[in-house]
Amino acid sequence: MAVRKFFVYVLSALLVLAFTAGCSKKSDGDKGSTISAEASSTENAGFGVSSKKMTITLWDIATEDPTKSTQESAVERFMAAYPNVTVDNTHIQNDTYKQKLIISMSSGQCPDMYIHWGGGPMNEYIDSGFAVPITDLMNEHCDVPFLEAAIAQSSYKGDIYAVPFGGIGGSGVFYNKTIFSKLGIGVPQTIAELEAACETLKNAGYIPFSLANQNKWTGSMYFMYLATRFGGVDEFNAAVDGSGSFESPAFQYAGEKIQEWVRAGYFPDGVNSLNTDDGQDRQLIYTEEAAMMLHGSWQAGSMRNDNEEWYVNNMDYFRFPNLASSDKPQNIVVGTSIGNGFSFNIHDDQEKLDAAFILATQFYNDDTYNNEQLATGRIPSIVGMGDTIEDHCMQKIWADFSSASNVQLWYDQYLPPAVGETHKNTCQEIFGLTKTPAEANAELNKAMREN
Amino acid sequence: MKKNASLVQSRQRSVRIAATVFLAPVILIMAIFIIYPIVSTFSISLFDWNGISKNREFIGMENWKMLIHDKVFWFAFKNNLTLMVCSIGIQIPVAIALATFLDAAGRKVNLFKVAWFLPLLMSSVAIGFLFSYALATTGGIITTFSQALGGGKVDLLGRAPQALYAVISVVAWQYIPFYMVYFLAGYGNIDINIYEASIIDGATRGQYFFHIGLPLLSPMIKSACILSLIGSLKYFDLIYAMTGGGPGTATELMATYMYKLSFTHFKMGYGSTAAAGMFILVTGFALMMQTLLKGNGSSNNE
Amino acid sequence: MNNNRVKSNIAWTIAAVLAVCWLMVTAIPFLFMVINAFKGQFEMLQKGVFELPDSWFPTNFIGVLENGFLSYFFNSVILLGICLTILLFFTACASYPLSRMKFKLRGPIYALIVACMSIPIHVTLIPIFKMSTVIKTYDSIFALIGPYVAFAIPISCYILTTFMASIPASLEESAEINGCGKFMTFFHIILPLSKPGLSTLAIYNGVAIWNEFAFANTLTQSRKAQTLPLAISAFKGEHSMNIPVIMSVLVLTVLPMIILFIILQEKLVKGLMAGAVKG
Known part of the structure; x- marks a missing residue:
């Protein structure tokens, strides 16, 4: 009895606290007024959203603005245009999204439409029957001129399975132009010049590269670029399909170069202990202890968001320099051309699939959507789209992307997931000098062959 | 005589009935939410399955054979053992000391009690963030001390052996308050007459603690050891948040490995094998420890 | 005697110094969290995380409260209340026979409880998710009650059994001589005397339930059902998180x-037991 009384006591204390702590009204559920914009598509005869009552479940990872409002507004415009269709839109935080998707697929509760990043996991979803091919829909009923590379990345075994919508994601070197001009360093065109710049920076007391490699994928960018500059995409593809090997010269070069740079002090102390989610790489840039940061193009948006004035005044971007001695194409970009894609788990209901497809191509990827994307520093995977972007770094990122002869997808997304994990682990050990490049690459190759 | 025997019988029957009624709800809840998943984990461990496909291929003991030869799993198990030994060795003695201090000092140190409890309240997100700065090689607390004493920079989380010990310390920091509260409640459970009697007999507080308090606490210390053992062998949170198992696989634990296999590598079948293997190891160790502790000294359970 | 007092004073001084040191180890990180909650993201990164904020105006707190924090909060409070009530009652019930009765299956049941403590929770996510969709509790806080109570039970029974075993047998025997049955004894003698143990359990499980993430994340998906640990996710983006807001x-x-x-x-303070017995 006493126990019960004592709980009433605790609960009422908590409730009192809740009322005194909160000074605001509940604002959830308030999705703002509906924007009724025109669908910007051209009409395809006989193709459209049927008047049947339907509910489409949609999962994305847009938990934070600006992505959240951009994507929600696409859904709202769609529902306004087709009141018979309800889109049940759920945002799931990126860190646990894949886990949640696996659990729902495994229990037969897979959403009708869900976001993914292409690559290895997409292939698993397709193989397991959670994505329908949309090749015909794409060829006949889609007027969006997607980048060829984006379509390639949305395809598997000759069919298209995804509609890109998240925008391209490249990678390159963000640098502090104030420090560069103070020390009289020009933008490095070759890896040799980059190393010379690193020496100058180091002698002036700066850390050349800011890198937070506890997360592993951050350091992987150095490995991917160095290997790609040395051997192009062919050597990687050969290593994957078994005609080549991860023990071949390009990967050996990448590993050795990284260790050379680590030994020369081009990276911060304790590079494997710094965490990029906690902002420890940006911290080194903001405190002006470090001068350069090889990172994903989304960093432009993050930095602008953190402090626009400082970012515009101090930061600039250059593409990862060329390897002069290589005869392979030097304009390959490491990144992703789809950013995010939607796949459809709609099997026996063509009307619903059509509706979902129209949502993905005519509301996501329409002018309103694309302009909102551009305004917030993301470039849709559509031909010519980046030409109007205003962010000075993003302009250069787009220029590199449009002129690239090829896009090397992030290894950890492209490779089968277990092999991707091995790559990230061995690459981190290369940075930590705890494995020689030869050992690391042998381990990676073994993982690839065993998969 | 006969009357007596039937009395004993009816007593036994009433005990059986009471025990059944008292235990039934708990056993039912555990059966649904724990025992059923355990059984299903063991059954999935016999399949080659990516976790989502409708087709799963029965492969018998193949996963188990693979697990026995899986270097990463056994390395992770070794890390778990290190974590276990350190946790029991650090957390419990410190917690006893803190609880004893609080018990001896009484109400006037309530502020300490609350402040010492704080680490248990902090979520692993906050702890991960906090310690990635506090342990940073440049500008972190340890490095600052080391440099003040004339030493160099200290890389705690980015190098293989240190990273594990650094995380173990943080885990200890987080869990000491739990054992502290546990022992404090244990002291609260000691009959106040025993304390009063010993003080009247002229014992100092120190004597009371070593000769009376601690022995009376020993059943709780034993169960704290078991709890710590199980907790360390299935630990997940902070390792996943602070190092993600890195650098390389240096701080991989059985639980983080199993999680990655199941949810990022699309190897649910093998991940379940790792989980089932982990379950066997943890239960085995716990029951072994239980028997060991029981055989050693007076047990309270009888 | 005098010598003893000097020794005792020295011991107390050492203890007090150590106590203050430990206070710093536990409280400073907490203050660090509070301090950074008042900063802006750029400010925090540029000036360093150990600096005091430029302004103590609670911008982030207001933003968080205005963004639906209270709905998470109330879900957590309700869930905590329900779970703790069920958990403590059933745990107390189960610990009583385990600690104070002799019957054949006691050993095996005790071993079962230890085994149930050993299960890694992540393997249970899929079966429990399936259950929640079958019994239609998915995406409501009720989906969480079962797993929260179930996963707290083994450790709680384990702790409380140890506790109840330390209650002197004489009290129970005198109750029985006075004609109390097992149930009366439980409610009138054992339960009141288990307060320190139950408080420990309430604290430990309360914290665990309050911070639980894996099940909450798996079994809920809309704001109306989500609990506080998921509020963190709601303020975290794909590539960035605003650390001060979090x-x-x-x-x-x-x-x-x-x-x-x-x-x-x-x-948890000493003497409660004596009081309970006398009163």
Whole structure:
């Protein structure tokens, strides 16, 4: 009895606290007024959203603005245009999204439409029957001129399975132009010049590269670029399909170069202990202890968001320099051309699939959507789209992307997931000098062959 | 005589009935939410399955054979053992000391009690963030001390052996308050007459603690050891948040490995094998420890 | 005697110094969390995380409260209340026969409880998710009650059994001589005497339930059902997180638990048992 009384006591204390702590009204559920914009598509005869009552479940990872409002507004415009269709839109935080998707697929509760990043996991979803091919829909009923590379990345075994919508994601070197001009360093065109710049920076007391490699994928960018500059995409593809090997010269070069740079002090102390989610790489840039940061193009948006004035005044971007001695194409970009894609788990209901497809191509990827994307520093995977972007770094990122002869997808997304994990682990050990490049690459190759 | 025997019988029957009624709800809840998943984990461990496909291929003991030869799993198990030994060795003695201090000092140190409890309240997100700065090689607390004493920079989380010990310390920091509260409640459970009697007999507080308090606490210390053992062998949170198992696989634990296999590598079948293997190891160790502790000294359970 | 007093004073001084040191080890990180909750993201990164904020105006806290924090909060409070009530009652029931009765299956049941403590929770996510969709509790806080109670039971029974075993047998025997049955004895003697143990359990499980993430994330998906640990996710993007905002969420999350602890810790003070017996 006493126990019960004592709980009433605790609960009422908590409730009192809740009322005194909160000074605001509940604002959830308030999705703002509906924007009724025109669908910007051209009409395809006989193709459209049927008047049947339907509910489409949609999962994305847009938990934070600006992505959240951009994507929600696409859904709202769609529902306004087709009141018979309800889109049940759920945002799931990126860190646990894949886990949640696996659990729902495994229990037969897979959403009708869900976001993914292409690559290895997409292939698993397709193989397991959670994505329908949309090749015909794409060829006949889609007027969006997607980048060829984006379509390639949305395809598997000759069919298209995804509609890109998240925008391209490249990678390159963000640098502090104030420090560069103070020390009289020009933008490095070759890896040799980059190393010379690193020496100058180091002698002036700066850390050349800011890198937070506890997360592993951050350091992987150095490995991917160095290997790609040395051997192009062919050597990687050969290593994957078994005609080549991860023990071949390009990967050996990448590993050795990284260790050379680590030994020369081009990276911060304790590079494997710094965490990029906690902002420890940006911290080194903001405190002006470090001068350069090889990172994903989304960093432009993050930095602008953190402090626009400082970012515009101090930061600039250059593409990862060329390897002069290589005869392979030097304009390959490491990144992703789809950013995010939607796949459809709609099997026996063509009307619903059509509706979902129209949502993905005519509301996501329409002018309103694309302009909102551009305004917030993301470039849709559509031909010519980046030409109007205003962010000075993003302009250069787009220029590199449009002129690239090829896009090397992030290894950890492209490779089968277990092999991707091995790559990230061995690459981190290369940075930590705890494995020689030869050992690391042998381990990676073994993982690839065993998969 | 006969009357007596039937009395004993009816007593036994009433005990059986009471025990059944008292235990039934708990056993039912555990059966649904724990025992059923355990059984299903063991059954999935016999399949080659990516976790989502409708087709799963029965492969018998193949996963188990693979697990026995899986270097990463056994390395992770070794890390778990290190974590276990350190946790029991650090957390419990410190917690006893803190609880004893609080018990001896009484109400006037309530502020300490609350402040010492704080680490248990902090979520692993906050702890991960906090310690990635506090342990940073440049500008972190340890490095600052080391440099003040004339030493160099200290890389705690980015190098293989240190990273594990650094995380173990943080885990200890987080869990000491739990054992502290546990022992404090244990002291609260000691009959106040025993304390009063010993003080009247002229014992100092120190004597009371070593000769009376601690022995009376020993059943709780034993169960704290078991709890710590199980907790360390299935630990997940902070390792996943602070190092993600890195650098390389240096701080991989059985639980983080199993999680990655199941949810990022699309190897649910093998991940379940790792989980089932982990379950066997943890239960085995716990029951072994239980028997060991029981055989050693007076047990309270009888 | 005098010598003893000097020794005792020295011992107390050493103990006090160590106590203050430990206070710093536990409290400073907490203050660090509070301090960073008042900063802006750029300010925090540029000036360093150990600096004091430029302004103590609670911008982040206001933002968090205006973004639906309270709905998470109330879900957590309701869930905590329900789970703790069920958990403590059933745990007390189960621990009583395990600690104070002799019957054949006691050993095996005890071993079963230990085994249930050993299960890694992540393997249970899929079966429990399936159950929640079958019994239609998915995406409501009721989906969480089962797993939260179930996963707290083994460790709680384990702790409480140890506790109840230390209650002197004489009290129970005298009750039985006075004609109390097992049930009367439980409610009138054992349960009141288990208060320190139950408080420990309430504190430990309260904190665990309050901070639980894996099940909450798996079994709920809309704002109406989500609990506080998911509020952190809601303030976290794909590639970036606003750390000061997340710190302020965490500070707001921790406060109720501190209050809960302050209330419950009174139960842990020595002498309560004697009082309960006499009164």
